[in-house]
Amino acid sequence: MDLIFYHPTFDAAWWIDALEKALPGAKVREWRSGDNDPADYALVWHPPVEMLAGRKLRAVFALGAGVDSILSQLQANPEMLDASIPLFRLEDTGMGLQMQEYAVSQVLHWFRRFDDYQALKNERRWQPLAEYAREDFTVGIMGAGVLGAKVAESLLAWGFPLRCWSRSRKDWPGVRSFAGREELSAFLSQTRVLINLLPNTPETVGIINGSLLAQLQDNAYVLNLARGVHVNEEDLLAALNGGKLKGAMLDVYSREPLPADSPLWQHPRVAMTPHIAAVTRPPEAIAYISQTIARLQRGEAVAGGVDRVRGY
Ligand SMILES: NC(=O)C1=CN([C@@H]2O[C@H](COP(=O)(O)OP(=O)(O)OC[C@H]3O[C@@H](n4cnc5c(N)ncnc54)[C@H](O)[C@@H]3O)[C@@H](O)[C@H]2O)C=CC1
Numbered sequence: 001m002d003l004i005f006y007h008p009t010f011d012a013a014w015w016i017d018a019l020e021k022a023l024p025g026a027k028v029r030e031w032r033s034g035d036n037d038p039a040d041y042a043l044v045w046h047p048p049v050e051m052l053a054g055r056k057l058r059a060v061f062a063l064g065a066g067v068d069s070i071l072s073q074l075q076a077n078p079e080m081l082d083a084s085i086p087l088f089r090l091e092d093t094g095m096g097l098q099m100q101e102y103a104v105s106q107v108l109h110w111f112r113r114f115d116d117y118q119a120l121k122n123e124r125r126w127q128p129l130a131e132y133a134r135e136d137f138t139v140g141i142m143g144a145g146v147l148g149a150k151v152a153e154s155l156l157a158w159g160f161p162l163r164c165w166s167r168s169r170k171d172w173p174g175v176r177s178f179a180g181r182e183e184l185s186a187f188l189s190q191t192r193v194l195i196n197l198l199p200n201t202p203e204t205v206g207i208i209n210g211s212l213l214a215q216l217q218d219n220a221y222v223l224n225l226a227r228g229v230h231v232n233e234e235d236l237l238a239a240l241n242g243g244k245l246k247g248a249m250l251d252v253y254s255r256e257p258l259p260a261d262s263p264l265w266q267h268p269r270v271a272m273t274p275h276i277a278a279v280t281r282p283p284e285a286i287a288y289i290s291q292t293i294a295r296l297q298r299g300e301a302v303a304g305g306v307d308r309v310r311g312y
Pocket residue numbers: 065066067090091092095142143144145146147148165166167168180197198199200201203204225226227251252275276277278279312
């Protein structure tokens with residue numbers, strides 16, 4: 001069994017060694033331009049079209065959770081991957097815990113008014129502020145998938161009122177579920193902290209715009225953990241400057257790296273990280289990929305592949 005590996009930044013030698021240990025008998029090689037030798041499986045992140053085009057693979061594994069970049073490449077180059085070849089992505093594999101850490105720490109930061117205390121500190125002012133009440137701090141999670149579920153679970157443990165919005169209704173204890181465009185306004189109307197964990201699809205691009213932000217509770221907060229293209233950054237800044245939004249924390253941006261002249265850098269109520277909310281954890285990713293390959297090799301059905309038409 002032959003595997004080809006391509007990642008623009010990962011240490012290929014380390015991955016090849018770990019994969020060969022996890023899949024005894026497998027031969028893993030780093031794919032380089034011009035390599036047209038046969039392979040059974042491909043493990044990729046931002047792969048060149050040439051790597052996959054025309055190959056008879058048993059499956060492709062994306063080395064991350066989001067498959068938007070590979071699907072957009074596929075749309076432009078349909079010959080890149082035959083529709084019969086299953087595409088898998090990383091489902092949690094350690095990213096859920098990272099998203100929990102990020103979301104819990106930021107929601108608590110806003111809830112305990114550490115942003116306000118930081119601003120007071122900058123002015124050398126000693127001033128206790130009124131506490132916020134949990135019942136006024138409903139957290140709304142857009143995108144109730146693998147990562148949204150983990151984030152909901154962790155915030156529930158901290159006692160925040162929780163709601164989620166997704167395509168289909170969820171039956172999660174303690175979480176009010178809203179489904180479909182027709183329930184989006186109702187979802188937003190009681191949301192004080194909006195957490196985005198949607199996939200990037202044609203239906204979700206630009207979804208966090210002025211009209212959506214206007215429907216949130218006053219003094220709302222936005223935490224974008226998914227993709228930059230979900231947020232209209234001009235509208236976000238307008239909502240911050242107009243007083244509708246009290247703060248935003250962004251991990252992802254419409255252009256990455258964020259250009260030096262973006263007004264987001266300087267905004268006092270925007271906190272930022274450089275797309276690190278949840279990174280691929282190699283041991284967990286390799287365990288998932290090797291177990292899935294072993295099942296495919298045994299001819300077992302494997303659920304959870306990417307639906308290319310749906311886009312995630
Ligand atoms: N910032 C970072 O470091 C990372 C960001 N991500 C992003 O997080 C996203 C979510 O990951 P998972 O939870 O694993 O995805 P998932 O596929 O398990 O969940 C997606 C959820 O979004 C909902 N959804 C999709 N389209 C919708 C629509 N049009 N309207 C309403 N709901 C819709 C689905 O119903 C589902 O509940 C990834 O696609 C990726 O872009 C993932 C990992 C790291």
